[in-house]
Amino acid sequence: MQRIFLSLLVASLTGLSAIAATDSGEKSDTSARYVPRHEAGRAGFVNRGLQKYWWYDAHCQGRGEKLMNSGYTVEWLISPQYDNVSKGFNEGLAAVELNGMVGYVDKANRFIIEPQFESDRFPETFTNGLSKLYKDGKYGYIDKVGEVLIEPRFDGVRPFRDNNIAFVKMGNKFGAIDLKGEILIPCVHTTPESMTIARNQKEWKRVDSLVQARVAEGYYDSELSQIRSAEKWANTLIYDPDFRNTVPEDVQVRDTLKRKGLKCGGKWLTGPDYTSITPLEGGYFAVVSGHRKGVCDSYGREIISCMYDDVEYCAEDEIFIVKTDGKSGLYSCTGAMILPPCLDEIGAFSAGFASCTLAGVEGTVDTNGQAVSEDFLEDVISLALDQDTPTRIATLKQLITFKPSYAQAHNNLAICYIATEQYNVGIPMLKLASKLDPDDSVIAENLANSKAAKKEKNMEKFRNIFPDKKNRR
Numbered sequence: 258m259q260r261i262f263l264s265l266l267v268a269s270l271t272g273l274s275a276i277a278a279t280d281s282g283e284k285s286d287t288s289a290r291y292v293p294r295h296e297a298g299r300a301g302f303v304n305r306g307l308q309k310y311w312w313y314d315a316h317c318q319g320r321g322e323k324l325m326n327s328g329y330t331v332e333w334l335i336s337p338q339y340d341n342v343s344k345g346f347n348e349g350l351a352a353v354e355l356n357g358m359v360g361y362v363d364k365a366n367r368f369i370i371e372p373q374f375e376s377d378r379f380p381e382t383f384t385n386g387l388s389k390l391y392k393d394g395k396y397g398y399i400d401k402v403g404e405v406l407i408e409p410r411f412d413g414v415r416p417f418r419d420n421n422i423a424f425v426k427m428g429n430k431f432g433a434i435d436l437k438g439e440i441l442i443p444c445v446h447t448t449p450e451s452m453t454i455a456r457n458q459k460e461w462k463r464v465d466s467l468v469q470a471r472v473a474e475g476y477y478d479s480e481l482s483q484i485r486s487a488e489k490w491a492n493t494l495i496y497d498p499d500f501r502n503t504v505p506e507d508v509q510v511r512d513t514l515k516r517k518g519l520k521c522g523g524k525w526l527t528g529p530d531y532t533s534i535t536p537l538e539g540g541y542f543a544v545v546s547g548h549r550k551g552v553c554d555s556y557g558r559e560i561i562s563c564m565y566d567d568v569e570y571c572a573e574d575e576i577f578i579v580k581t582d583g584k585s586g587l588y589s590c591t592g593a594m595i596l597p598p599c600l601d602e603i604g605a606f607s608a609g610f611a612s613c614t615l616a617g618v619e620g621t622v623d624t625n626g627q628a629v630s631e632d633f634l635e636d637v638i639s640l641a642l643d644q645d646t647p648t649r650i651a652t653l654k655q656l657i658t659f660k661p662s663y664a665q666a667h668n669n670l671a672i673c674y675i676a677t678e679q680y681n682v683g684i685p686m687l688k689l690a691s692k693l694d695p696d697d698s699v700i701a702e703n704l705a706n707s708k709a710a711k712k713e714k715n716m717e718k719f720r721n722i723f724p725d726k727k728n729r730r
Contacts, residue, residue, distance in 0.1 A: 291304055291305070291351075293343070296337040300337055300342045300354075301342065302333070302342065303331055303334060304332045304334050311596050311627075312332045314660065314661045315662075318693070322689070325689070327661070332593070333593050335592060336562070336591065338559050339355050340355060340356070341379075343381050347384060348382070350369060350495070351363075351364075351382050352382045354372070355372045356372065356524075356557060358374060359391075361383070361388070361401075368502050373403065374399070375391050375392050381416070384417060385417045385484075386401060386487065387400060387484065388401075388416075389414050390405060390407075390409050395410050395411060395412065396411045397438070398414065400488075401487040402490055406484070407436075407437075407438040411426060417436070420469065421477065422441065422464065428444065430445050431444055431449045431451075431452070432444035432445065432452075435477070436481070437480060504539070504555050505555050508526065508540075510534045510542075511525075515532075519555070525557075527557045527559070530546060531544040531545055532545050532546060533545035541554050541555075542554070544563060546563040549564050549565060550567055551563035552568055560591065561579065564581070565580060565598075566581050567580040568580070573607060573608070574608075574609055575590050576595070578603050582598070584601065585601070585602060587626050595626045596659070597658060599615075599658035601613075610622070615652075615656065615659060616656075617640070638656070638669065641656075641669065646673055653673070654670065662693055665694075667690035668686075668699070671690065675703075675707050678710075680707060684707050684708065684711065687707055690704075691704050
């Protein structure tokens with residue numbers, strides 16, 4: 258068989274790849290698409306738009322690329338910690354249901370309006386500064402402070418349109434109201450849409466013209482002022498990076514039947530679901546269930562599920578370090594995974610940085626889970642060259658989990674398998690490495706040689722089965 262020469266990459270990370278060269282930068286949230294997702298009876302929001310940092314790294318060749326994502330395919334913006342959530346964010350807010358009450362959070366999972374409203378099981382967020390209010394089986398509207406604009410007296414409501422008109426339901430029929438809650442179109446229509454179809458255009462245009470004239474006359478000045486004032490107040494909080502919810506002082510750990518839970522004002526926030534609850538800084542609690550640790554906050558939200566050996570909170574940088582099976586990772590205060598458990602150790606964060614180790618190599622990571630220096634990755638690659646094959650494979654897999662788009666690591670891991678003629682394992686890795694760094698000639702040569710070796714091996718098998726050319730058909 259032809260001898261194939263394969264090269265282990267030990268050079269610098271310069272030109273790692275066109276993709277990886279920009280992967281540590283912030284991506285604009287304008288294209289982010291946060292959608293609701295339910296899991297194990299709880300609800301949160303996942304990111305279906307642009308990704309950044311580790312998630313961008315892991316999915317830059319597609320969300321289904323198993324050689325890069327380490328099994329992590331769902332990026333939570335806000336982990337599943339609510340009873341229910343709205344269909345998405347609008348005007349910077351999402352409606353959430355917690356312990357049967359509805360409140361409103363921003364994308365940092367901060368309550369702009371704390372849970373205080375009855376739930377109809379279908380939470381909706383704000384449109385044109387107003388959201389539906391449900392109370393005692395009837396519907397009205399609230400502003401972004403949570404103040405009532407229109408008292409609940411309807412059997413159903415739709416969001417206010419841009420022309421300051423909203424469709425409402427009384428009994429089984431629909432009509433339309435203005436910002437004062439006054440009936441503009443009687444509730445005699447079978448559907449809201451039927452009010453705007455051709456045969457009803459005359460009435461609809463009349464009502465629309467009436468409302469616009471009233472707006473010009475100042476008829477709705479009080480209502481519009483209330484809406485704008487509430488919007489300004491809410492936006493001040495949403496766009497303030499230093500805003501934090503006030504931690505309730507009367508949250509207490511309570512026992513019942515050898516189980517523990519959180520109570521506030523005599524009401525259970527979590528229920529007695531845990532075997533242990535330990536207060537942390539910042540209003541958080543380390544909770545234990547089934548010998549596994551997670552994190553709850555003072556509202557009773559389980560922001561990190563109980564699935565880790567240990568959890569630490571770094572209050573200065575507001576970040577959690579989780580540990581499982583001897584590996585450490587990072588979570589944000591929204592319950593979003595920043596970095597999967599892949600480092601041997603992560604030290605306490607200070608001023609945005611923490612020491613870390615991978616396979617005994619020391620380095621530094623930031624709060625985005627990114628290596629501060631490329632030397633760290635190069636040192637791990639160099640270390641792996643001196644290890645025996647099983648240890649080298651483990652080290653390279655760990656490095657790829659930490660830096661999924663690192664082409665050199667994929668190349669070197671592939672060679673470990675190619676060397677033992679496991680072509681079906683190694684060649685896909687080399688193909689991926691070539692995609693990540695298409696300008697690397699060594700990777701390209703390794704891929705070509707591996708394909709040739711596989712072909713030669715298959716031909717040799719064929720010749721062994723049919724050694725005599727006369728026996729071939």
